[in-house]
Amino acid sequence: MAGATGPAEWARHWQYAELPDLDLLRARYIRHTFPRHSHEGYVFGAVTQGVEDVELPGGTVHAGPGSVVMINPEVPHTARAGVPEGWVYATLYPSAQAVNAIAADMTKLRGTVGFTETSVADPYAARLIGEVHRAAEEGNALAADSVLRVLVTRLLTRHGSVLPAPGPRAAGARDAARARAVLESRMSEPPTLEALATELGTSPFALLRAFKKQYGMPPHTWLTDARVRRARRMLDAGTAPAAAAAAVGFTDQPHLNRHFTRIVGVPPGAYQRERARTYKTGPGVPG
Template identity: 90%
Template sequence: MAAGSGSGSGFGSASGEWARYWQYAELPDLDLLRARYVHHTFPRHSHEGYVFGTITRGVEDVGLPGGTVHAGPGVVVMINPEVPHTARAGVPEGWVYATLYPSAQVINDIAADTTRLRGTVGFAETSVVDPESARLIGEVHRAAEEGNALAADSVLRIMVARLLSSHGSVLPTRSPRSAGARDAARARAVLESRMAEPPTLEVLAVELGTSPFALLRAFKKQFGMPPHTWLTDARVRRARRLLDAGVAPSAAAAEVGFTDQPHLNRHFTRIVGVPPGAYQRERARTYKTGRDLSP
């Protein structure tokens, strides 16, 4: 779920798509996205933090491990950290939405302050009909766009506390007990450490003392996607951190293992929702616009 405006989005006006993905300097542990997508589809990916999204027009189909959520106006989609998901238009005219991406630390701090939940908290439901929480998500965006840090921070906390009180739970810890789960965790560590030059599935399996198909099955069961899909997602995550640090997109592409900048552009745009150049420009600026970015 992502957002941006006009010329910075990288989407053509012919499709009617626009997006703005940014970060408000006063709330560094929160990313914001507003967008309209028609033809764009998000491949399977996950986030290190939480996702709270609401649709203002149209329908978004969100593919989650438990099935597809058809999200329309008044629905709030809640996705816990590291949960793989996809997204695409649920109707021909696409969807317009506002999304918040708070860090895990933000959500757990709010839970500790307002609930009896302890440990890593999450949400039992992936979508709820809650027009008031949907309105509050829009209010966070509006306050951030107007440079009102007090309002943005306050409304974010009110919204999260509201959802936690109704739908919050403690996430189970996933310790790799089976041999397959341990192999999957070891494989992930290898891919993280050798991201620029990853081994083939066969070589990786030999290194871990298992077979390619056994590793493929175990990895998908543990992380919700096969190793090559996970690696692309991980490369984009690392590229985002490099872009945040001011690294040029071409250098970021080489460092994370993409063959060239167009290769990074293609995967980054599909997963994040905006091209890397637009992403970097938006996050390097401080906004106080006070205007509605939607067309």
């Protein structure tokens, strides 16, 4: 998709009806940048052209062709182009339940699994990610499910481990968790940082520091991410974007559009159309 000004950005974020615990994204991004956010499930991304820079708590990884990026649930990260021409990639977003079920069935890992590396050079695994996409796009449920299991088993065997169980929470972590619960329950009308800190019996600075330490982002950034997550679930259920925007606390639909597009990678209208097309027509929808 090129024009007089060079290649254009494009993206498709969708779900294959036969694999409901998996989201898929194929895209080319040049100027688009993903702000700090996290996912409820895992991320497996394979770059086929260009370079993607992914900033994680441990540093920035530069993912080029043949590399696979693996991100555990709830790990905050950003993403942007690492070269002027951007990057092209295929990404799988399997749920935590799906990955842990495959781990229990196909590996010796027991418990909640995670990945010890965030970017590895593994052209074969990168090809498998592309094959899952192709099988889903062709409506081949048997192949899509089978290749996904081969991929997850390979990544877990080579780079996976059991995540340690969380220990007792310090006072700051408890305050952060309580603040998160308040923000979730009052998403459409959240308190100020000062009011929130007062309600929890702490100071704004202490709460801000504790929240960033616990969740990798300040409360206002976390809230935007949480609003987009809830809006996604509402769009999946058929809620109109304008109604979803109001329900989660965005000022209007353009406000939702801006943040949703930055975090998810496609506008909410395009996202909902792909979901509706997938659910209505099922497998075999052309890309």
